[in-house]
Structure formats: structure tokens, C-alpha cells
Amino acid sequence: MSKSFDIIADQLFSAALLQPAGERAGFVREESAGNAQLERRVMKLLSAAGSPDEKLAGAFDTARESLWRDVLREEATAGEDLSGQCVDDWRLVRRLARGGLATVYLARREDGNFDQKAAFKVLRRGLDTDDVVARFRAERQILSTLEHPSIARILDGGAMGDGRPYLVLEFVDGLPITRYCDENGVELRGRIRLLMRVLEALHHAHKHLVVHRDIKPSNILVNAEGHVSLLDFGISKLLDPESLPGGGTLTRTGVALLTPGYGSPEQQAGRPVTTASDIYQVGLVAYELITGKRPFRDLRLPGHVETPLPSRSLDDGKLRREVTGDLDAIIGMAMHDDPGRRYASALDMRDDLQRYLDHRPIVARPDTLGYRFAKLARRRPWMVPAITVAILAVAGYLATLTVYNRQLEFEKRRAQAAENFMVDLLRSPDPFTPADPELGSSITVVEALDLGVARLGSGDIDDPALQASLLDSIAGVYASLDQHREAIELGEKALAIKRELHGDNAREALAGLVMLAQQHQAIGDYDTALGYREEELALAKRLFPESHPRVGAAEAGVAALQEALGNFEESARLYALGIAKMRQAPEEHSRPLINALAALSGLLDEPDPPEAAALLEEARALANELFGADSLSMALIHVQAATAASNYRDFETATREFRAALDIYEARLGRQHGATLTALNNLGVLHTRAGEQERAEQVFRELLELSEQKYGREHRSVAVQYQNLGTVVGRQGRFAEAVPLHRQAHEIFDATLPGHFMTAYPLISLAYADLQIGEPAAAEQAARGALEILGTSDSQAYAIGVARCLAALALEAQGAETEGQQWMVDARALLAGLSVDPIYQVACRL
Template sequence: MATQDTQDDPDRTRQLATRAAVAARDGDDTLSPGARLGRYRIEALLGRGGMGEVYRAEQLEPVRRTVALKLLRSRRLNARHLAHFEVERQLLAQMRHPAIAQIYDADTTADGFPFFAMEYIEGSPLTRFCAEHELTLRQRIELLVRVCEGVQHAHQKGVIHRDLKPGNILVDRIDGRALPKIIDFGIATASLADAMDPREVAGTPEYMSPEQAAADQALVDTRSDVYSLGVVLYELLTGRRPGVGGETVTGNAHTLRLPSEQLSTLPPDAAGRIARVQGLSLPHMRRTLRRELDWVVLKAMRHDRADRYDSAAALADDLRRFLDGQPLQAVPARRGYVAGKFVRRHRGALLAASVALAALLGGLGLSLYGLSQARAQRVIAEQRSAELEKVAAFQQSMLQGVDIEAMGVGLADGLRRQVAQARPEDGPKLEAALAHASPPDLAREMIDRHVLTGAQQAIERDFHDEPMLSADLRESVARVRVALGMSDKAAIDFTEVADRREKRLGAADPSTLRARQEQGDALLAADQPEAARRVLEATLAHATALPDADPLRIRLELSRSEAISRLGDRRRALDLQQALHRRSVDARGERDLSSMEVLNRLASTLVDLGEIKAGRAHMERLLPMYKTLLGPEHADTLAATAQLVAMRTQSGDLEQALALQRELVGIQSRRLGREHPLTLMARGYMVNVLANMRGRAEEALSEAKAVVEARGRVLGADNPQTLRAQLSLATLYARLHRYHQTLALEQKVIAARTRVLGPRHPDTVFALVNHAGTLQNDGQHQAALALLQRVQPLAFEVLGEQHRQAQVTLMIRGDAAWDIGDQSAAFASYRELLDIRRRLLGPQHADTVRAAWEFEGILIEAGKRDEALQVSQEYIEPLLRMPPDGLGEAQRNMVSAIHEQRQEDGAVATAASH
């Protein structure tokens, strides 16, 4: 026990007032020096707390030694309690761990008051020791890891401490090393909990878990100690307890001011002093807390004990992972997080890779000479590890954030400038060449060839004798390829990484499984769903050792369901996602990020099936969870907000969609400024919502013009986002039947996209199809057909027949042919469209039935009633006979439209007959 006067300890253990009356003490008399208590002789009073007194005493037999003796006066034990107490004293005595003050003996006084004799510790409370010795952040965490190990040892013996706090964790230097000792397991025993009224709460409120403070001790388990350890960690990091202006508890809800937020509330000089003592600059301290340790504290101190670390060992493991530079279990999986941790972990070895990755930032012409130089300078790099960590993380994020489209624009503009200066007469030839090329694809190819492929070759050359390190480096390159849209090559990279790990570590190793999961996702992004399904199902067969609720297993199963959905079996994908969501919620709770990710994907699948209202209902419930867990301005929250806006729009609830989109625009404007590209993107979608609302056309038009002007000024006239804004404005003009303005803007966009992106780029083809549709709507049927002669084959080749925009060309051609009197061409177009949709979507899909309905209409108008009846019986009538409960949202809308049209046709026929 410590030698300090515990009466000065503001955190001393006390019993909280409860509704039950507390039995009066026999008196406040303390034992005088020289008094005997069994085989112990009292030397001095060390302190007094709510549970009793602590003395320094000398044990007289069978050995002589100094002990700390704690006499508990809060309850006198009766005969039944004494029997339990005898069992517990044996249990406590069995605890043998370097981080636990050894309990030598436990007995009772003649009047039935229990006492404990334990190891006497010459030390200071944990927080005081850290402050007095100015321990660094790493040293503080190392100390807490040892404490967690001691707590875990006690838990394995069936003992819960119930009062973990700095005052009960004493630290002393032994042979120059700081060693912690946990004391005061006196209130941990089941016999004492039984001896007290079950509604009485013993402990220190500031460190007490919610369930322990709730006066029902049946709820207290080992996770209650985990909560207290989280509070201790919080205090070690910030110098304050979370209860000091930090935590609010109301019923079952609470808010916790995280360590990084607590640090920001302090005066700059005080916060800077805390950081300096821990060996960090203030900005570095804030980043360290915000990126990782905030999450550890949050998980340890979750209000719901089911959401905490399930043991002190799990908390210790995450803290060790922090010290070793490993990814933390508490931190949500984010792009670049694992790679960033790997960079920090390998320091000098990864300087070689960081130089290779930095080639892009230094210019595409840089060679990989710096790679070998970096290896030679490894010792220097070790000394500058902090700077290298920042540089490597910056370079990684820069590569992943490259805008390929903008880079292509810059490449084309650079060529124009060079030709204009050197040989102006060759300008037309260059424009002709660019019209048949795709500058973004060229930019992507150059990055891949001169940076990423070069980096891979250097990795294989310089780390061939370190297969696991080279696999990790290659994984980093693969993630950059994913971010830059090179999913097919990324899939090859992830395959190689997974194969190497499987060969070295086994197919069931978590790092192998993670690489396979990323391989599957890359295959999905590369539009290879069947290959993805095979990889993911084979991987799941090796993942049986993972618990059902493990985030990696959930991610694997979710990716598999996405592959199944992409293969066309959306109903089965939905069933899998619903079962996965139930399982995840049962094990992890609905507010767990893994559960939320499943629900997010499930909502999208429902929308894909046409069940928009059901999908929206899930997103309406999910968005508040994102806001609560991650905050209203987190990237995932903003993405969920945009997703819900789209669902509200699709379900026809435009007022609520507009309100939410205005909220999103406000957040982005406040965070980034009103003319930041992301804010302009949000404003552009707000234009789309307004355009669909009755009476809001002028407001939509005004905002659309403002977005086009701002994007042109901020991003440039030929920037892809500027061109998309112009196309949206053109669409708005078309809805207002101002086709001459629509056609002029579309021609401008087509010219720019052809020049910048190339004539075969999907965006260029998309704009050409829109232009053909506008010509048709403007009554220029021959012009529409002439354009379609060139555009329709291109759309099917570039976009694929499954793409809706490619299918739209058949509708435009059919309508234009009908309008000029070419019935056979119109019939041929609609038959082709119907065949494609039946094959790809099924006969009862809403889009298939819509095509059949349109076809039926022109067949009737042409007098081909027998063929119209055949089309109706094959496609339309089966949908009308389906039970309403079995229909998706889009199918229900289709049924309603058909009934309305038939009623209108019937009314017209009746009027004509009279």
C-alpha cells in the first residue's frame, strides 16, 4: 500500500447513498500504534476511506514483514457471510501476478469486521507517478498494458475489482523500471457484495461503469472493470477525468467528450504542456488521439457493456497494437488506415516504397534512383521516423486522391500549349488526334506505367528476400490502383498478395482473408461478379474459424451478396443481407459500424429491386445512427445523407428530399466553402431535386446557372464536373421545353467531352444519346435518326447492352421511326428492346413491362391487335395478376399507370360511341 495520506485522495473509495438505510458504524475509533490485530501489530494509520481504514502493520508470524492492512468497517459479517468469506480469502490469496499487490491473508476481528493483509507498496498513484516522472505517451500506455494484464489475471480467477482508479494502481521504480501494482481487491469479493445490501454501491463514482452505478450489482461483470480502465486511460492521456465537464448521462444514453475534444477545450499553453510532457507536439498529440486512441477510449467506455472490449486482455491487445504500429480493432476500417499503420510500423524499410510512390508528386519523369539511396540511408531514416511517417502518409493520400479526369484535361492542355508555342500550324492536327484519344486514359496509363509498375518492380527487386514485406508493399500499390479506377489490375495485385500470404501463413490467416476480401471487391469494381463470387465463396470456406460476428467475416459475406446481386439474383442477395444483418445486430448491436454497413447495402438492394419505400425506411433509421456514432460531418454520414436524399426523391417525397439536401449543402458550405467542388456537387444535386418539383423550375434554373458558372470559374471550362453541370442545366431546359437552349448546351458539352475525354469515352457517349433524345423531343426526327446511326452501335459497344442509356437508343429510334411513318423500323426497335430487357431483367421487371406497354400501344395504333394481345398476355397481364404484396415499388407504379391509362382509354371509347 502507498505511504501517502489517502485522506488527501479526492478519488478515495466510498459507498454511494442508496434508498436502503446504511447501518451505523460501531464508532470512528482507529487502532493506535502498537495495537495487535491477530498476528499483526499496527504501526501507523495510512488513511481512511468510505469502507474503513488502512494501516501500515508488521506481521509477526510465521514471517516478519511490513504489510498494508485494510480493516473494513462498513459491514459486520454474520455466520453465513463468514463461510463465504473463507472461500473468498482463499480465492484472493491464489492471485499471483507481478501487477497485483499480493494478498497474504484475510480474516475477521472478534466483532466480525473483515480485514486484509497485503503487500506493502512504496509507490505513488499511477497518474501522479506519470506526471512527476514526465512519462512519455508510450511509457504511459506500456504501464497501462501491465495493469490490464493484472486485471485479466484477476478476472480469470473469478475476481472483479470494482474500484479500479489511479489511487488503487501504485507505481514504483524497481531496478530503474516503473512497475505498477493493483491494490485494494477488498471490495471485489463476492462475499462482501453479498454482505452488503444488494442495492448499495461501493466504488468511486468518477471511475464507475453505468451498470455499477445503477445499484443492481447483478449487472456488474468483468466489462465493468474494462470501463474503469478506459477512464484511467482517458486521465493518463489528458490529465483530466471524463466526468470533469465531459460526460453527461441521462437514462440509458450518454455523451462522452473524447480525449482529443477534451484537449481542445484546454488553454493552448496547458494543452501544449500535456503534449510536451508526453514527448509529442500538440498537433501530433491531437492527431494521435483523434485517429486512434479516441476510439480505444470510446470502445472501453461504451455505455452498453456489450459494445465494450469483452475483456481487459482485449483492451491490452489493442494498446499493444498501438505501440507496435498495428491497426487497432477499435478503429473503423477506413481506406488507407491499415496501409498507413504499416508505413509507421516499418519506418526505414518503407522509405524505399515511399520514394517510389512519391514519384508522381515529383513528376512522371522521375526515376527510381531514390529507392536504392533510401535503403542506404536507413539509419538516418530511423532517426527521422516521425517526419517519414508524415511524408509517407501524405504521399499515399495524394496518390489515392488523384483526379484522373482533371489530370487528363491538364495533359491535353499541356500538349496544346507546347504545340502552340513550337508549331502553331500543327494545332488542327493535334485537335484531330485528341478527338480520337482519351487523355484521362493516357494519364492513367502513364501513372500506372511510370509510377506504380516501377514501384512494383523496385519492391520485387529490393525486397525479394522479404516476401511478407513485399506483399504488404504490393498491397499498398493495389489500393492506389483501386482509388484511381484501375480495378482490373488491382484485382491481379490483390490475388498475388493473397497467394503469397496463403503460402506463408495459410489460407485461414486473417491477413490472407483480408487480401482475398479486397481481391473480391476489386473484381466487383472491375465488373467481374462471377469471378468475385468464386473467390469470396472459397475464402468463406477458409474463414470458419472466425466468429459469426467478426467484422472481417461480415465484410466477406456482404461482398459475396453483392456479387450475387450483380449476377442478377437480387432477391437471394437480399435474403442473405437480411440474415447477415440480424446476426450482426444480435451479436454486435445495431449501432455497430459493421451492422450499419450491412443495413446500408441492404437498403440499396431493396431500391434496386424497386422496393424504394422499404429501402428508404432503413436509411431513415440508419442516418441518425451515423450522426450519433460518427458525427454529422463524417464522410460516411454525408454519404448516407446523399443516399437518403436520392431515396426520398425516388419515392416522390421531394419536399423532404429537398430539406435534407439543403442541410447537406449547408454542412459542406460551412466545412469547405460554398464553391468547393464537393459543395458544388451537393448544390448540383439540389438542382435535380428542385427540377422535379412543381412550381420550383425558376429556382432550379437560377441555382443550376450559378453552379455552372462557379464550376467553370473554380475548376475550368473543360473540367468534367463543369461539363456535368452544363448537362444538368441542359436537362432542366428540356423539362421546361426550351429545346433550343438544351440543344445548344448539349452540343457544347459533346464538343468538350470529345476534345478532352475522346469520342469513345462513356461520358461522351452518354451526352450523345441525350442529344439524340432532345432532337426527337424537339420534333427533329430525321436528325435524331441520323445521329443514332452513329451513336447506337457506339453505345452498345462502350456501355454494354445492360446499360440503361444504351437501351434508351432503341426507344428513341423506335419513337422517331414511328413519327416519320416507318412502322417496320419502329416495331424492330421495340422488339429488340423487349428481348434485351426480358433476357437481362426478366419478364415481370418494371422496365421490361414498360417497354412491352409502349410496344403494345403502337401495335394497337397500327391495327396489329393480335400481336398487341400476344405482347399483353406475355408481359402485361401476368404483372397485373400478381398479388400486390409481392410487387416492388416500381412494379406497383407500373400497374397503377397501366390501370389509369386503360380507364382513360375506356372513357374515351365510351364518349366516342355516344
């Protein structure tokens, strides 16, 4: 009995398990399509599914089928229904579906922050090992980066009380794409446009190194407004045996987790799955979308090379004529048995469909003169009478065509090289052909990226433009994983290549400048980050008119760095300029616009509360409309709203907003991501302001430990936690314990941000603590050190005033009362009209 037969039998068996018990026999008979041997084999397995466990050994005659035993045991609990139960923040409303691997429920968020529907998917027993859960969490961080309008997002994840992992997915209220088109009478060109939206979403995922593996009509939903959503991204990858311990062996022995009738030849053969497999499955869906039928009546055996043409399945003569030719060629190329002969990327297939809609020549067909002329005539019928005159230009046209064909061939070779690189990267964990023999199948995402970078540096890819593009892509993934220095190194290399190729005024350099600025800002190197932002702004002004939204986005980027450096007036001015320009195209520049609105709201919160509130509400509405209530952009709005509420001492509202932000960050990014740690830090500061010092100390001690694990000791984030911990310890009267904490904070700041105004803050706290333990000389030294760093900056008037006040108290305590009194007069003048911390109000006798 052949391996291919075993594979087909397993696929049909798994599909049959998804059917109601009374319909399984008919389903197997129909799908077997007259293959009596296949039907008998699958019915035997189904019969075993209802047998006592001790009888299973006789029914299963291959090693691969031992994997199914746990699944079949679970079949006895098929009636399990968790509806009505609460799991963490989710209440399970009703069961939507139950498959061979998971059960899906309609769920509602029950944490009181906001109302939200979701799809709650819980894994079957037997797949919830510690290793699978660990890989599941690592996968979730990558999937959290897939923010695309046509991708159903992962909202949350965790484990049930019995240890079974679960995922919470965006709930999409729609119909499968085939049913939507049929019930709404969508014509052919409309169906093609829907398919193009699917390919755009798929291209976004592939750029982030995520392969879907299970594209079928039921995973592509269209809502009443015609919006397309692609479901279950990464789920099939997560559950595929290749990602499980020993998974390569399971795949080799025939257990392939795919939907019968929608698997690519390489999936059915148990070979590694790549982005080309997704292209094949899109071709299958396109065939069914156009013809209303599947291309293969029975399950397709690997090695079957005939590619069906959709036009041959159509009875409607008019539709057949429209499909014959270009659409046949496009779908045929997508469904080619050889992955290397398919479209190199989802974007390539999308572009070919757009060419079809525009009546332009497609890549999938031979580019003959007659074919191009027919396309031209259909696109420009008024030119046909002038064809005689056009013959005089044939020679020039042929020359142009030759150049175009050479360019097209060059682009195809470039796309193929890119695909080969990404395929090798995605195959890194393959235990049979590991990219690194020492790491084998246990290789992590970061280690796989490191290997990809090494290959780029080896000279295997000699196309500079492709090399720059791949460097940018990998740098982006490093950045999403908080690997900032690796992202900077690759980003700088990519930027250098682009400048060499396109010159100093290259539009291609803009995105690279933004990424480098963001990464330098993330590691606390504000001056370098500001340099990149100013370079971005100068380039944007050379490329676009002064009033262009892209110039506004660059101005907002400079504003963010000015704010980080303490130049608040200049920051507010640049934010206002940038916002006014970006409002012309809010969807195109949505993220920088939302960030700028929230940031300017924070800067105006004290001088102009109504304007600050209006800006924050504008940012909230935009984030909710474009990205949803659970998006990272909305988390930023929650943080800013919490900060504003805290400034008005509305601690209840502030706590609620911070908790909402933390829920989003933890669900989307994980507990140790930089954004989550920042939100947690803000919550600790809130507890401090609310007088809840013990709760604040607990938060800051946890943050100090997490920050040192994540960044190492010499990092500004670690310094912030030492400073905050020293503050709350001091406010509980333990000043002797606070002194070394503030000193440690100053030393780290001084090493990582020499001369920065933040370096002065620990010295101010240290001066206050020294005064409390009777060390006025040490207090004077710390206060004078802070003043030397702060200089005479107007933006630091508050810190300068407090430092002069503490220096005055230190002088008085040492007997220099006259000098101390003069310093105190100067301090009070600086602090007049400012909101001063209560402990300094008392100390400075305000």
C-alpha cells in the first residue's frame, strides 16, 4: 500500500470526523469517488473511532495512526459544551463549531472595560503539552504583528483550568466568500476584486514570515458591507506537526493537518510547506469562486500534474469566453504542481489579476505581439481605425517590448530569489534538513533570523535591491521582537545600499530612516534618533510639497524626539504642524497621526485641558475606526487617557484605563515586551501618586527584575526602575534604603544618557533622602550636581526649582543660613504657579 494512499486516507478520515455522525458514511462515499479501497479503509478507521480503546490497536496498522488515538478517545466527549462558563476575561456564550482538533465558541469580554465579541477556540485534549504551550506563546508574539484590515486578528490566549491552551480570535460576522458571491449575485469582476483583497492580506502575512496553510472558502468571510476577512492565521501553522516536538517524523509518516480538497501537492506528499503552498490554495479557491465547483472531484494524489482549466467547467458560453485565456492562465500558474513555477508572491498574483481587470498583458501568459495587440484593442477600441498609421511605429514598439520583457524577466528572477530565501528561512526548524545541525528543530525565531542574516552576508544574493529589501524585512521582524540593536545593524546596511543605488534623494530611504530613529529611541539613544528624524524631515521636504501629509508625518517624528529630550514647546509646535498636514489623508498616515494626537494631548493637558481632551477623543475615534478596540493603537489611547486622569487625581479612571492598556499589550505582545513594561511602569507611578506605596513598590520590584532580565543592567529602563523603587521606598520612611537605589539609578543614567536632563532626577531624589537621614553635606553635593546638569533650561523650571530648594535646606542645615535663605527665595520664584509634589511643598515651605 503506497505512502500516497495512506496520506489520502488520513486526510479523508480527519475530514469525516468533522461531519455529524449520521452523515459520515455518505460523505466518505462521495469523496472517495468510486475508489472502493479508499472508502473501505476510511470506514474501517471511523468504525474504530466508536470502538473501546483496547480494540484500536487492531484497526491502526501504521505507526502514524498512533497520533489519532488521543483524538479518538476525545471523540467520546464530543458532546462537551462549555457554554455559559467564564474563562479569564471571556464568557463563552454558545458553541459555534467543533472539529477534530478544537472547539469554537462565541465569547464576550467580561472584564468591564469594553464590550467585545470574539471567537474562542480551545484545543482538544492531548495537544496541551508544556512544549506546545511554550511554542504557542512564542508564535502569538509574531502573529500579533499582523495588523491588516483583511486579517482576522488574534486578541488573546492562555490556558484553561485543565491546562488546555486556548486562543481568542476576532469574531467576523460574515459568509464564506463562495456563498457570499452566490447569494448576492456578485459578477465575475467583483469576485476577482474580493480575491485580490485576500491576496493583499496574504502578502502582508508572508512579509512577516507567517504561512497560512489552510486557505479555503470557509476561512475567507465577507460581511454585509463586502469587507473581506481572512481567518485562522497561524493556527494551522501552530498545529501543524512540523511545529511540534518530533513533528517532522509525524509529517513523514503521513499525518497532514489540512482540509481535504484544499491541500497543495507538497502538503499531501508530506513535504515542507512554504508561501508557494498558500498560492496554490488561493488558486483552488479562485477556481471554485469562478466555476462553483472544485477542480478535483476526488482527493488529488501527489504527482498528479494535470492542471484543470476553469473555463472547461463552465456551461455559460459568455462566462466561458471571459474566463478562457487569461483567467485560465492565472489560475493554472497558481495551481502548478511545481512550487517553483507558481507566482513568486501573493502580490505578484494580485498584480496579475489587476492586469486582467485593466485589460493589460498578464505575466502568466506568453507575451506575444498578437496577444498584446488584442489587449490594447480591447482596452482602447477607439484606436483600432488608426492601426494602419500605428504600423509605422512597430519597430519602436518592438524595441520597447524587448526592453520591457527583459525587465519583466529580471523582476521574475528577483522574485524567485526572494522566494527561495524566505522558503529556506521558514524551513529552518525542519529536523531532517535543519539550517543549523546543532540547533536542529529546536531553533528559535531569532536564531532562524540570525542564520538568514548570515546567508545575506555570504554573497548568495548578488542583487543589491533585493538584498536591501530582505534586510529591511528581517530588521522589521527583529524590531517586533525587541531585538533593537540587531534591527539597527541591518537597517543601517539596507539604508546604505539604497543610497548607493538611488542617491541621497531616494524616496526608498524614508522608511529606513523612520525605522532607525524608532530603534535608537527604543534603546534610549535620543540624539542619534533625532538625527535620523531630522534627516527624514529634510528628505521629505525635498520629495514633497511643504503641505504634503508625508512632511507632516516627518514633523511629528521630530516632535516625538524633542519631547523625549525635554524640549516641550518645540515638540508641541511640530506636533501641531504635522497633525494639520496628516489630517488631509488620515487613513494613509493613520498610525503617526494617532500617535501625534495622543502625544500633543499630553503636552496640552495642563495649559489647555479642553483642547487636550478634544485631541485625545479624535485619536480614540480614529484608532477604533481603523484598527479596533483591542488594537495596539487603542492601547496607546488608554495610556494617554490614564495619564490625563492621573494629572487630575482621578485615580479610579486612571487605573481602569491603565488596566485596559495592559490587557491589550499582554494579549498582543506578551508580558515582557517593552510596551507592556512601559504600561506597567505607568501603573506603578499611578499607585505612587495615589498614595498606595506598598502596591507601587510591588509593581516596581517586579519591573526591575523583568527589565534586568530583558535589557541587562546598563539600560535606561533599568535606571528608571531603580529611581521609581527608591522613590516609593523613601515615601514609606525607609530613606537609608532609598539612597543606594537613587545612586544606582544616577550611575546607569549617567552611563547611558550622559548629560541628559533625566540624569538629574535621581540626584534630586538622592538630595531629599540624604536630608532625611541627616546628611546635609551629601544632600548639597547631590543638589548642586543636579543643577549643573539642568543648567537654565526653561523647560526644566520645576526640577531646577526643587533642586535649589533642597540645596537651600542643605546649606541651612550646615549653618549657612543667609546663603540658604537666598537660594530658597530663588527656588520659590521658580516654583510659583507650578503643580508641586506635596512632599516638596512641605520641604520648600510653599
